[in-house]
Amino acid sequence: MTATPQGVLMPATVEKIREKARLLRIHSMRATTAAGSGHPTSCLSAAELVAGTFFHAMKFDAANPNSTAGDRFVLSKGHAAPVLYAALAEAGVFPVSRLMTLRQFSSELEGHPTPLIPGVDAATGSLGQGLSVGAGLALGARIERSRARIYVLLGDGELAEGNVWEAAAFAAHYQLDNLTAIADINGLGQSERTMYRHDTEVYRRKFEAQGWQAEVIDGHDLAAVLGALDRASSTTGRPQAIVARTEKGHGISFLADREGWHGKALSKEELEKALAEIGPVPEIPKDDGRSYVRKSLPVPPEFPAPAAPDYKPGQSVATREAYGTALRKLAAVNPKIVALDGDVKNSTFADVLQKAYPDRLFQGYIAEQNIVSAGVGLAAQGQVPFIATFACFFSRAYDQVRMAAISRSNINLCGSHCGVSIGEDGPSQMGLEDLAMFRAIPGATVFYPSDAVAAERLTETAARLPGICYLRTSRPKLPVLYASDEKFPVPGFKVLRQSSGDRAIVVAAGVTVYEALKAYEQLKAKGIPIRVIDLYCLKPIDATALGQHVAAGGGRLVSVEDHYPEGGLGEAVLGALTTGGIALGGVRRLAVTGVPHSGKPDELLDAFGISARHIVGAVEQLG
Amino acid sequence: MTATPQGVLMPATVEKIREKARLLRIHSMRATTAAGSGHPTSCLSAAELVAGTFFHAMKFDAANPNSTAGDRFVLSKGHAAPVLYAALAEAGVFPVSRLMTLRQFSSELEGHPTPLIPGVDAATGSLGQGLSVGAGLALGARIERSRARIYVLLGDGELAEGNVWEAAAFAAHYQLDNLTAIADINGLGQSERTMYRHDTEVYRRKFEAQGWQAEVIDGHDLAAVLGALDRASSTTGRPQAIVARTEKGHGISFLADREGWHGKALSKEELEKALAEIGPVPEIPKDDGRSYVRKSLPVPPEFPAPAAPDYKPGQSVATREAYGTALRKLAAVNPKIVALDGDVKNSTFADVLQKAYPDRLFQGYIAEQNIVSAGVGLAAQGQVPFIATFACFFSRAYDQVRMAAISRSNINLCGSHCGVSIGEDGPSQMGLEDLAMFRAIPGATVFYPSDAVAAERLTETAARLPGICYLRTSRPKLPVLYASDEKFPVPGFKVLRQSSGDRAIVVAAGVTVYEALKAYEQLKAKGIPIRVIDLYCLKPIDATALGQHVAAGGGRLVSVEDHYPEGGLGEAVLGALTTGGIALGGVRRLAVTGVPHSGKPDELLDAFGISARHIVGAVEQLG
Secondary structure (H helix, E strand, O other), X not given: OOOOOOOOOOHHHHHHHHHHHHHHHHHHHHHHHHHOOOOHHHHHOOHHHHHHHHHHHOOOOOOOOOOOOOOEEEEOOHHHHHXXXXXXXXXXXXXXXXXXXXXXXXXXXXXXXXXXXXXXXXXOOOOOOHHHHHHHHXXXXXXXXXXXXXXXXXXXXXXXXXXXXXXXXXXXXOOOOOEEEEEEEOOEOOOOEOOOOOOHHHHHHHHHHOOOEEEEEEOOOHHHHHHHHHHHHOOOOOOEEEEEEOOOOOOOOOOOOOOOOOOOOOOHHHHHHHHHHOOOOOOOOOOOOOOOOOOOOOOOOOOOOOOOOOOOOOOEEOHHHHHHHHHHHHHHHOOOEEEEEOOOHHHHOOHHHHHHOHHHEEEOOOOHHHHHHHHHXXXXXXXXXXXXXXXXXXXXXXXXXXXXXXXXXOOEEEEEOEOHHHOOOOHHHXXXXXXXXXXXXXXXXXXXXXXXXXXXXXXXHHHHOOOOEEEEOOOOOEEOOOOOOOOOOOOOOEEEEOOOOOOOEEEEOOHHHHHHHHHHHHHHHOOOOOEEEEOOEEEOOOHHHHHHHHHHOOOEEEEEOOOOOOOOHHXXXXXXXXXXXXXXXXXXXXXXXXXXXXXOHHHHHHHOOOOHHHHHHHHHHHO | OOOOOOOOOOHHHHHHHHHHHHHHHXXXXXXXXXXXXXXXXXXXXXXXXXXXXXXXXXXXXXXXXXXXXXXXXXXXXXXHHHHHHHHHHHOOOOOHHHHHHOOOOOOOOXXXXXXXXXXXXXXXXXXXXXXXXXXXXXHHHHHOOOOOOEEEEEEOHHHHOHHHHHHHHHHHHOOOOOEEEEEEEOOEOOOOEOOOOOOHHHHHHHHXXXXXXXXXXXXXXXXXXXXXXXXXXXXXXXXXXXXXXXXOOOOOOOOOOOOOOOOOOOOHHHHHHHHHHOOOOOOOOOOOOOOOOOOOOOOOOOOOOOOOOOOOOOOEEOHHHHHHHHHHHHHHXXXXXXXXXXXXXXXXXXXXXXXXXXXXXXXXXXXXXXXHHHHHHXXXXXXXXXXXXXXXXXXXXXXXXXXXXXXXXXXEEEEEOEOHHHOOXXXXXXXXXXXXXXXXXXXXXXXXXXXXXXXXHHHHHHHHOOOOEXXXXXXXXXXXXXXXXXXXXXXXXXXXXXXXXXXXXXXXXXXXXXXXXXXXXXXXXXXXXXXXXXXXXXXXXXXXXXXXXXXXXXXXXXXXXXXXXXXXXXXXXXXXXXXXXXXXXXXXXXXXXXXXXXXXXXXXXXXXXXXXXXXXXXXXXXX
C-alpha cells in the first residue's frame, strides 16, 4: 500500500487500488439497495479518492483504527457513509458481510457515520464540520508528537458552509501540514447543480487564499489521485487541499452526472443493470449478526485533585474569573487540559490558563463553529478541551454542539456573560437561551455556579465527566458563598436558607441566588420564612431530593432565572418535580420575558422581573 | 455630498467630510466616556470610512432612513455603535445631543445597534452577520426595482466568521453590484492582534476568490476612501470590497494601534487629553430627553385569502408537502412572498413555489447562517421571507435567529424532517431540539401542524403575523385529519377525542397525534376513555383553555412528543399549566431520550418511547 522511496508507484499497486475502488462502488450500491435508502451516487464520485486514501496513503492498525499513532480519516460528506463503511470493511476493520446491514436498527452502520463504528472519530452528516474535526485531530496528533496524518473528504455542496472556511483559516494559522483535505467536486448538490458546478479553479483559489497548498486533479484518474496524495504528504508548513473534479454517479452510465439521483437507492433492477456495467461482482457471505459497535469510546483521563479553591467568604469574585483560575489549577495536574478561545479570552478568563501555560490555549479567533468542532477532534486524540466564549455566541455553534453529542465527544464548554446581568452591552451580548440549548443536548451535564468556589469545583468535575459539560458563568463580581472545601455532587443543589415553617421554596442559580437571599431577608422581616435553593446543576436534577424541599414549603414554588422562560431553570424544575410526582401548591416562574435592553445590571434585573423585589412579590402572591 | 460628474472631488467637499470624521471621533469618545463603557477605539479606526460613506457616497432621506428608495448602511461590527450613532446624528436623523444618552436604560441608543433606532435595519453585535443582512437588503432593493445601494462596514476580527464568506459567495452568485463591503482592517481583535494583523492582501485575495471586485486602500486617507467608494458605486455585475488598512484608536497618540484598549471607555482625564489632540470640540447642548425610538417597525403586508386547502379526509399527505403547496397559493395572492433555500428544496417542498414562481425562490446553497440573515435583510425591504431547511440544520443558524428576534424581524422559518420519525438517515438529520430553540426566541410563534390542512393554514398565518414564526413539518405522509375549512387560531389547539368521563388527557402534536389516536382506540377497548389534544401551536399556549381540559381529565396529563424532553412540548405544557394554576394529578412526559439511531420510522417511535403502546402504558400508570 505504499509508494517506492522515489514515490513512483508500481503498476500492480495501482491496479490493486483500482480494484478496491471498483469494490467500493459495488458495496455502496448493494448496501443502499438492500437498505432501500441512502446516497449511492455520492459514494460513486468518491470511490477513487477513498480507495487511494485508504489503500495507498493511510497507515493505520485495522484492529485499532482510532489510535493517535495511526492516520485518521474524517468523512465530512457524511451522506457518503456507505463508501466509508466499504473502505473500513475492505481494510479489515469489520467483515464485508456486515455492509449489508446498513441502516438497520440493529446495525452500527447508520445512515450517517457515528463514532460507534470503529474507525470513525466524529459523527458527520451535518455538512461542513469535518474539516474542523480534522484540524482538531491534526492539532491533537501534534500535541501527542504523533507523526500520523489526517485526511478529510469533503463534498462540494458543503464547501458553501462557512464552517469549512473557518477551519481552513485555523489549519493554515497553525501550519497543520499533517492535514489533507480532499474535495470531491462532483458538481451536483441535493436539489440542483452546485453554485460553481465543475469550476474547480474557484475552489483552488479559495483554499489558496487561506494559505493552503492546493492542486486540482481528475478525481477518477487513480494515478493522479495517488500522486496528489503523495505530494500532500510531503508538503511541509501548510495544510493541503486536493481539489478533485469528479462525477456524481461515476462509473454507471445511467447515473453519471445525472440530476435527480441524490439520496436515492437503486431498485433491484437498476442495481443489476449497474453491476453488469462494472465487471465481476464478488459473493458476499451472509452476515453472522455479530455487532461491531465500538467498545471503547474515549473517556476523559483520570487525574489527581487540583489545588483547592482559596477564597475568603464574602470576597467578591466573578464566576467567570474562577473558571480561569480553575483551568490553571487543572492544567497543573492534568497534562491533557487544553483550551480553545474565540478571541474573548480576557472576558472568559481563559487567558489565566494561557498566561501560566502558553502552549495549552489555542486561539481560534472569532469563529465559534470551528472551535467547537476542533474541540471534538482534540478530544478524539485524548485531550480534554475547554471551549469558552460568551454564552450567547455558542448559539452560533449549536449544530456543532449537537453533532458533538451524537459523536459522544468529551468536550467542555464555558459560556460567560449570561443574562441581563451583563448590563450596558445590550441584548446581542446576553446569553438568555443557553440553558435551553444545552439542556436539550442528550446526555449533557449543565452547571450554573453562583460563586467562585462552585465555579472552580464544577470546572474540575467537567474535566472528569464524560460527554458534554456546559458551565454557565456570570460577568458580575459577587460574594463568595461557600467554604473552600464545599463539595458539589452531580446531581445536586445547595439549601442556603431553610426552617421548619417555610412558606415557599425559591429555586435560583447564579446571579439570582443573591436576589433570592435579599428576598429572604425582606420576607423574614415580614415574618415570612422561605427556603432558598442554589440549583448549581440544572441537568441532571435530583428530583426526589428537590421534591422533598418543595413539599416542605407547602408545594409553593418560585423559580427565578436570568434566562428566557422557555427551556431554562423554571421548566427544568417543573419537569423534574412533575416527573417525580410532587404535588405543587402554586408556582411562580420569574424569568426574562421579551427582548431586553442596555442598562445597568441592577436596573435590568429589576426591569426584567428577576430582582429581589419580584421574588418577594411572587412569594406573597402564593399566599 | 456628491462628486462632480467626472468623479473629481472638490477640495472643499473633502474638507467638509474630513471635519465630519473628526466630529465622529469626538462624539464616539465623549459618548462612551459619559456611558462609562463601550468601544471608542473601534470607532476611531472607522471614522474616515463612516464619514466617507455617510457624507459622500450615501443618498438617503434623513427623515425616512429605512426606506427602500434610499441607500442603507449596516454596521456589521456592531460594537462600533457610537460612530454609527454619531453619523446618524450628524446626518440629521436625530439631534447630536441625543448621543450623550448612549447605553442608558431610557435611551434608544443601546450598546450595540438595534432597529429601534431610525436608520438601523437589523441588530448587530454578534459578529459576522451584517454582510448577509446587507445581501438581503441588496436583493430586496433589486426586487423592488430600487436603485439604492447597500453599504456594510465589517471589522477584521469578524472576517474570521464563516458566515461572512457564506454571504460573500451568495452576493457574488446573485451579482449584487448594489452591495459594497467596507472592511476596517485595524489589525487588533478583542484579546490580541488578529490572525492576519495588517496583511490586507489576504483579505483582498479572499474577496477576489469569491468573485468580488476588491481593492486595498489606506482607510485614513480620506481621498482614497472617497475614490474607492466612487469606484465601487460604478462597478457593475459584482459586489465590491474596500479593504481598508486602518489603526484601532487612530488619531489619538496614546490609543493608536495599542493593545489593551478594546471595549474600554476613556476616563474623563484621558478624554480631555484625547480631545486636546484633535482640535476644537463643539459644545453639545443638553439632551431634551425626547425619545427617538423608531415608531414604524415593519409589519407584514396584508393580503387576500389564498386558495383553501383541498384534501380529502384520510388522504395521506406529509405536512412538509402541504407547506410547499401553501407557499404556492400564498404567492398567488401576496407578491411579497419569497423563499430562501439551503439546497434542500426538494425535501422541504419549497420547490413547489419555485416551479410556479421561479423568481420567488433564492437558492442559498448549503449555508444556513446566510439564508437566515439574508432573510432579515429581505424583510427589512418589505418582503415576506420563508426560509426552509431540515429542522436540525436551523441549529446551525441559531445565533442568526436570535439576532433576528432582537432585530424585530418578520421572518418565517420552516424546519422539516423533525424527530425520529424521519427514520433511516439517523440522528444527524433528526430535528430533536428545534422546539426548545424556537420557543426560547422572544416573541416567536411556534407551530407544529399534524396534518396537511393545519400546515397550509398555519403557513398562511405565519405570513400574516409579525415577528419570527417557526413551522415544524414532518417527513412521513399521514392522513388528513381536518376539514378544509377548519380554522387554527393563535393560540389554540384541537380536541380530537373527548368524553365526560375522561381518565386522562394526552397532549400531542405532529406525528404523535396519530399515536395518541391509536392509543385512544386501544384504551377505549379496555374501557378507559381519554381526551386527545392536538397542540398545533406551542407558543403561545392558551393556558386557561388547556387547563380546563386537563382538569376535566382529573389533572392526569400525558404529553408525547417527537423531540428531546427538554424545552419541547411537555415542558411547554407544564409551564403553561402551572402558570395558570392548574392542579396536576399526575404527569407522564413521553419524549425521545438519549441519542437516537437509524431504523424504520415506526420502529424508532416505539424504541424511543413515543408510540401508541407507550401512551397506553403511561395512561394506565396514572391510574
